[in-house]
Amino acid sequence: MNQPGMWDALRGVVRRDLLLAMRRRSDVAMSVFFLVIVASLFPLGVGPEPAVLRTIAAGVLWVAALLACLLSLSRVFTADYLDGVLEQMLLIAQPLPVLVVGKVFAHWVTSGLPVVLLSPLLGLQFGLEGEALGVLVLSLLLGTPTLSMIGAIGAALVLGVRGSGLLVALLVLPLYVPVLIFGAGAVTSSLAGVGGEANLSLLGACLALSLFFAPWATAAALRIALE
Amino acid sequence: MLQAVALSCTRGERQLFSDVNITVKPGTLLAVLGENGSGKTSLLRILSSLLSPDDGAILWQGQNIRQLKEQYCAQLTYIGHLNGVKDDLTPIENLMVAASVTGDHSSGALVQEALEAVGLKPEVHRLPTRVLSQGQKRRVALARLWLSIRPLWLLDEPFTSLDTAATGLVTERLRLHLQQGGMAVVVTHQEVALPPDAVQRLRLTA
Amino acid sequence: MNFMGLNWSKYSAPQAFYPLAGSMIPWFAAVATLAITVGLYIGLLVAPTDFQQGDSYRIIFVHVPAAWMSMFLYVIMAVWAGLGLGLKARLSFMMSQAIAPTGAMFTFLALLTGAMWGKPTWGSWWVWDARLTSELILLFQYAGVMLLRTSIDDLRRADRASGVFVLVGVVNVPIIYFSVRWWNTLHQGASVSMTAAPKMAAMMLTAMLLMTFGFWMYSIAVVLARARCVILEREQLPSWSKPSSMPEVAEAR
Numbered sequence: 001m002n003q004p005g006m007w008d009a010l011r012g013v014v015r016r017d018l019l020l021a022m023r024r025r026s027d028v029a030m031s032v033f034f035l036v037i038v039a040s041l042f043p044l045g046v047g048p049e050p051a052v053l054r055t056i057a058a059g060v061l062w063v064a065a066l067l068a069c070l071l072s073l074s075r076v077f078t079a080d081y082l083d084g085v086l087e088q089m090l091l092i093a094q095p096l097p098v099l100v101v102g103k104v105f106a107h108w109v110t111s112g113l114p115v116v117l118l119s120p121l122l123g124l125q126f127g128l129e130g131e132a133l134g135v136l137v138l139s140l141l142l143g144t145p146t147l148s149m150i151g152a153i154g155a156a157l158v159l160g161v162r163g164s165g166l167l168v169a170l171l172v173l174p175l176y177v178p179v180l181i182f183g184a185g186a187v188t189s190s191l192a193g194v195g196g197e198a199n200l201s202l203l204g205a206c207l208a209l210s211l212f213f214a215p216w217a218t219a220a221a222l223r224i225a226l227e
Numbered sequence: 228m229l230q231a232v233a234l235s236c237t238r239g240e241r242q243l244f245s246d247v248n249i250t251v252k253p254g255t256l257l258a259v260l261g262e263n264g265s266g267k268t269s270l271l272r273i274l275s276s277l278l279s280p281d282d283g284a285i286l287w288q289g290q291n292i293r294q295l296k297e298q299y300c301a302q303l304t305y306i307g308h309l310n311g312v313k314d315d316l317t318p319i320e321n322l323m324v325a326a327s328v329t330g331d332h333s334s335g336a337l338v339q340e341a342l343e344a345v346g347l348k349p350e351v352h353r354l355p356t357r358v359l360s361q362g363q364k365r366r367v368a369l370a371r372l373w374l375s376i377r378p379l380w381l382l383d384e385p386f387t388s389l390d391t392a393a394t395g396l397v398t399e400r401l402r403l404h405l406q407q408g409g410m411a412v413v414v415t416h417q418e419v420a421l422p423p424d425a426v427q428r429l430r431l432t433a
Numbered sequence: 434m435n436f437m438g439l440n441w442s443k444y445s446a447p448q449a450f451y452p453l454a455g456s457m458i459p460w461f462a463a464v465a466t467l468a469i470t471v472g473l474y475i476g477l478l479v480a481p482t483d484f485q486q487g488d489s490y491r492i493i494f495v496h497v498p499a500a501w502m503s504m505f506l507y508v509i510m511a512v513w514a515g516l517g518l519g520l521k522a523r524l525s526f527m528m529s530q531a532i533a534p535t536g537a538m539f540t541f542l543a544l545l546t547g548a549m550w551g552k553p554t555w556g557s558w559w560v561w562d563a564r565l566t567s568e569l570i571l572l573f574q575y576a577g578v579m580l581l582r583t584s585i586d587d588l589r590r591a592d593r594a595s596g597v598f599v600l601v602g603v604v605n606v607p608i609i610y611f612s613v614r615w616w617n618t619l620h621q622g623a624s625v626s627m628t629a630a631p632k633m634a635a636m637m638l639t640a641m642l643l644m645t646f647g648f649w650m651y652s653i654a655v656v657l658a659r660a661r662c663v664i665l666e667r668e669q670l671p672s673w674s675k676p677s678s679m680p681e682v683a684e685a686r
Contacts, residue, residue, distance in 0.1 A: 005330045012328035016313070019324070023315040023355075084309025090277060092329050093301035099328075153601055157594050161584050170580060171598060174573040178608050209604075217601050220518075224593045227278050239587055 017106030057126035058187035112144030468647030
């Protein structure tokens with residue numbers, strides 16, 4: 001394992017994906033618009049009562065963020081799989097899990113980070129303020145990378161399989177549930193006056209776990225998909 | 228030196244080949260010939276470590292590539308059916324990013340030289356690859372051969388989509404590579420115009 | 434590998450495993466029938482009526498063992514998947530494939546009996562209790578494993594991909610198991626815990642253990658039977674007939 005080579009490869013992978021995202025800004029914009037639309041559907045469906053909205057805010061915003069991440073998963077590996085770049089990545093003389101971390105990081109920058117940046121505005125729309133709003137942003141900051149890492153495993157498993165859009169959702173959503181529970185729970189606890197620290201630290205633990213194990217699983221799934 | 232011992236491969240429900248033995252010495256090229264569906268691409272992918280064989284082993288300089296793993300990958304350049312080129316980037320960007328990822332650092336000047344050597348005019352270098360023709364995209368993919376200093380080349384039908392001029396350029400590059408002591412395994416339908424004592428043939432039958 | 438004087442490794446070939454499984458199934462089926470019958474008899478008829486919940490609590494004798502089985506079977510499925518990925522053994526993957534439907538069945542049974550318990554106890558068919566919710570997640574995971582396998586046409590890739598997914602999903606099982614405790618700490622006084630039963634009378638405990646044992650025996654019998662079906666299905670593929678061989682041309686030197 002060549003240390004400087006590893007960092008160069010990681011940087012190169014991230015750079016390529018960010019460069020591509022810049023060329024296709026509409027993809028990033030789509031994630032953002034989707035989040036806003038879904039979040040807006042709930043007040044329209046549930047009614048504009050501020051008390052009700054404040055109660056459902058945590059869950060609604062978290063589910064919207066989760067769905068936005070889920071829908072963007074097809075962007076992680078599919079394009080590279082179709083044009084042969086993924087194949088070349090498997091032949092690079094650096095550990096594949098490291099390259100996977102690079103890909104997922106770039107994916108998070110284009111799908112998860114916009115969600116985190118937009119969340120304060122959406123939180124205000126739902127009547128969240130002060131500490132609860134801060135906890136919401138922090139929970140999404142910790143949670144969305146985890147969602148990207150876990151989602152990458154699913155995306156890698158279904159590469160090239162028919163019906164992969166729905167299939168990846170079915171595979172990945174059960175694994176998302178703990179993150180959703182801790183994330184929304186953090187905001188709810190904060191609103192209840194209990195403080196979101198317990199849930200936030202659990203979220204942090206999920207992030208650490210996923211950073212450690214998900215790249216290996218994703219790398220294994222990629223090798224299987226490219227045989 | 229690349230050796231393969233008793234390779235066998237089953238894809239889906241068919242057994243493609245069994246008990247295949249190969250030796251490729253420095254300075255030689257192995258041409259893999261055969262009809263469609265005879266397992267040529269699978270054999271090449273096995274040699275590149277993308278696919279694991281059902282049976283048998285591959286040895287690089289006497290060591291099993293399963294133990295060498297990334298060290299083996301550092302010795303080879305693989306160009307498959309797919310070009311490995313992003314449509315939204317220009318040829319120059321594609322090659323420079325690919326080089327930084329694989330660790331073969333290349334300057335802009337070297338990349339431009341490589342693109343010209345494979346027959347792409349400078350006007351084309353800064354266009355998005357999307358607007359290039361199939362043949363031009365293939366040339367961009369093959370330009371990596373001019374940037375590669377690795378000893379083993381594994382090429383899957385490199386001459387597809389190429390016109391006679393480009394085929395000549397690639398063949399000449401191959402000849403130079405072999406002369407410098409490199410090795411190549413090439414899946415092809417056509418005869419490679421190289422000195423006969425540098426070329427072995429393996430014919431797979433379906 | 435020698436254990437109890439038998440050479441077990443020869444059974445790792447599907448052709449040898451097939452008759453072995455066939456001879457074991459009737460025994461397990463018989464013990465299962467006996468255990469479940471006795472367990473149900475004790476649970477439904479002999480055990481005393483609960484002073485809090487009346488007779489509706491008796492569903493516990495099916496619900497709890499089913500829930501336990503759903504989690505155990507997932508873990509065992511994961512073990513076989515891991516063995517398959519590590520040893521590249523076809524039979525391990527076939528065993529993993531055979532376990533999934535039974536695990537899913539027990540999960541569904543746990544959910545069904547949970548709902549049946551919920552109606553007389555809390556007045557609604559479904560309660561978002563930690564345990565029930567986590568059983569639901571487990572059902573989704575089983576469904577995902579089975580769907581992933583059927584969606585991929587290439588057998589080898591299907592085996593290995595669903596193997597990786599099963600292993601990844603195993604992480605969720607302890608989370609599911611401990612969520613009951615965590616949920617109660619994070620949501621104080623939110624819901625009634627289904628496991629907070631008062632110290633069980635000896636009869637109840639016996640019935641519960643008998644039912645669990647019976648479900649185990651049933652699972653083994655059914656999984657072995659299904660594994661035999663899987664072997665039949667897969668081992669009759671043409672790749673097992675005489676392979677075509679390639680003549681090799683000598684170097685043109």
